[in-house]
Amino acid sequence: MIDEEIISGLLVILFYATVIILLFWGVREAARSRGRDPDSFTLIALLITPFIAYVILVIMGPNKEVLEEQRGERVRCPACAEWVQSRAVKCRYCGSELTPSRPVVTGSGPLGL
Numbered sequence: 001m002i003d004e005e006i007i008s009g010l011l012v013i014l015f016y017a018t019v020i021i022l023l024f025w026g027v028r029e030a031a032r033s034r035g036r037d038p039d040s041f042t043l044i045a046l047l048i049t050p051f052i053a054y055v056i057l058v059i060m061g062p063n064k065e066v067l068e069e070q071r072g073e074r075v076r077c078p079a080c081a082e083w084v085q086s087r088a089v090k091c092r093y094c095g096s097e098l099t100p101s102r103p104v105v106t107g108s109g110p111l112g113l
Ligand SMILES: [Zn+2]
Pocket: 077, 078, 079, 080, 081, 082, 091, 092, 093, 094, 095, 096
């Protein structure tokens, strides 16, 4: 039956479309979790392949400054724009007074646990 062939063809297309979308979504999330720009790596995945984009992400490693900023551990000094710890009261680069951006929390987890 032709109808069954059309349906099975559509299912194959749907399957591969889902796999491709999951690959691109995986690259985006891998970039985001490493502090890299998800849009740039989606473009790299489109231009080369998601696999090579992922290999590039692994080779580059995490962007520690961005990750620490996302976790609220680092902020930029308003006077000299260098990265300083969010709990610092004085910039170690230019010596200007800083206001800690969050209360001092003991422990390393998100809830201070
Ligand atoms: Zn400074």
